[in-house]
Amino acid sequence: MLTVSGLNVFHSNLQVVWDLSFHVDKGELVTMIGPNGAGKTTTVETIIGINRKATGSILFDGESILGSRPYDLFKKGLALVPEKREIFPTMPVIENLLLGGTGKKDPDKTLDRIFRLFPVLRERKQQKAGTLSGGEQQMLAIGRALMSEPRLLILDEPSTGLSPLLTGQVFRSLEQLGREGMTILLLEQNVRNALAMCNRGYVLENGRIVQEGKSKELLHDPRIQKAYLGF
Amino acid sequence: MNHVDLQVGPDEIVGLVGPNGAGKTTLLNIISGILPPTSGTISFCGKDITGLRADKICRSGIAKTFQIAESFPNLTAQQCVMIGVLFGNSRVPSMNEAQTLALEILADVNFPQEKTGTLIRNLNVVELKRLQLARALACRPKLLLLDELTTGLNPKESKEAVGLIRNIRDRGTSILIIEHVMSVIMGVSDRIVVLDHGKKIADGRPYEVVNNQLVIDTYLGDIDAF
Numbered sequence: 001m002l003t004v005s006g007l008n009v010f011h012s013n014l015q016v017v018w019d020l021s022f023h024v025d026k027g028e029l030v031t032m033i034g035p036n037g038a039g040k041t042t043t044v045e046t047i048i049g050i051n052r053k054a055t056g057s058i059l060f061d062g063e064s065i066l067g068s069r070p071y072d073l074f075k076k077g078l079a080l081v082p083e084k085r086e087i088f089p090t091m092p093v094i095e096n097l098l099l100g101g102t103g104k105k106d107p108d109k110t111l112d113r114i115f116r117l118f119p120v121l122r123e124r125k126q127q128k129a130g131t132l133s134g135g136e137q138q139m140l141a142i143g144r145a146l147m148s149e150p151r152l153l154i155l156d157e158p159s160t161g162l163s164p165l166l167t168g169q170v171f172r173s174l175e176q177l178g179r180e181g182m183t184i185l186l187l188e189q190n191v192r193n194a195l196a197m198c199n200r201g202y203v204l205e206n207g208r209i210v211q212e213g214k215s216k217e218l219l220h221d222p223r224i225q226k227a228y229l230g231f
Numbered sequence: 232m233n234h235v236d237l238q239v240g241p242d243e244i245v246g247l248v249g250p251n252g253a254g255k256t257t258l259l260n261i262i263s264g265i266l267p268p269t270s271g272t273i274s275f276c277g278k279d280i281t282g283l284r285a286d287k288i289c290r291s292g293i294a295k296t297f298q299i300a301e302s303f304p305n306l307t308a309q310q311c312v313m314i315g316v317l318f319g320n321s322r323v324p325s326m327n328e329a330q331t332l333a334l335e336i337l338a339d340v341n342f343p344q345e346k347t348g349t350l351i352r353n354l355n356v357v358e359l360k361r362l363q364l365a366r367a368l369a370c371r372p373k374l375l376l377l378d379e380l381t382t383g384l385n386p387k388e389s390k391e392a393v394g395l396i397r398n399i400r401d402r403g404t405s406i407l408i409i410e411h412v413m414s415v416i417m418g419v420s421d422r423i424v425v426l427d428h429g430k431k432i433a434d435g436r437p438y439e440v441v442n443n444q445l446v447i448d449t450y451l452g453d454i455d456a457f
Binding site (some may be wrong): 034228 | 249250251252255256260298353356379382384385387390411449450452
């Protein structure tokens, strides 16, 4: 579904991603892990069209999307839960969610699903989004992305700021989405949960993929355990 | 907040946990003077500081970091810390002294030396977190309030943060910390306070709190999953 090959990305004149190649097949849950500053966010910002200073190729359903605008990619079925949430603080929760469902035929049905997933958003739907707690804003960012019924959902550290109980719930609901056929690319610091949930994983360090494989293999790899799991 | 009683002793690290929306950040905002309490009192080192302005509270010895680590995008890291050095404490050093102190504090929190002149908007998450901590420490607080300092860090980076937090306490600063990462909060706190819907539901040593059924039900869930 998504095939990235030989991707190089620049910030001004500084190259931050080097010759990156990876793929996410339809129905797969794939995670990309790595320390802060490795280039994970830069990579997704390039896929989603926010950062266009890049060379190489990005194919979505076989079509080249490198250089496309974010709103065109949204129409093609790509959605991102951004690292910094980027909700609209002065708009009510419900309007933030409906924005995510722009152009969709049956937003109410999706809305219902999101309210089942995050009941607090239903309770607070008329409240300005900026008055939500940090964790609630994270739920809203995830909900807004789901409103577009994406074919590929990219999440940049969705567990940030969520309680352990809620983190568990979010991971379980992502797994459930996966079972229902959603394709997911997950960037996470919560390495243990991310690898437990996903089929495959890539390890990104200093802008390069240094390791890839089945999640089970990565979980038991001594180098990963030492560097990421804190053993 | 609903009738919350909370104490932080000298050289104590107290962890504040609770479900999202429980009021943790609100409580830190009230202590630091960003929000006023409707009723109740806050005293610090024997003095009533209820309702004082945030800058006065900061100068009296309470500094805070924020959940989203963004501030002054067009200042350099060093300049940002100088703000704390110059304005965060009643003692005002000379400009030269402030420049030197800022660099020393950045080094203390392991901020990369080659980036002290970098604009804040070009820093990555770990660097921003270290910078936030440096700016707060620059006020030379007796009590440090940390709001999700290790959020967004991986387990290895979090481990380093735990070491930094312990060092700060060992040098005589009490700490009240909000954190969802269990390995951090359990590892670093002498005592843990649990909030839910603005009320305190537990207060005790880490092992007592993790075994409290109410805390498990409202906050931890299936702890084996972590």
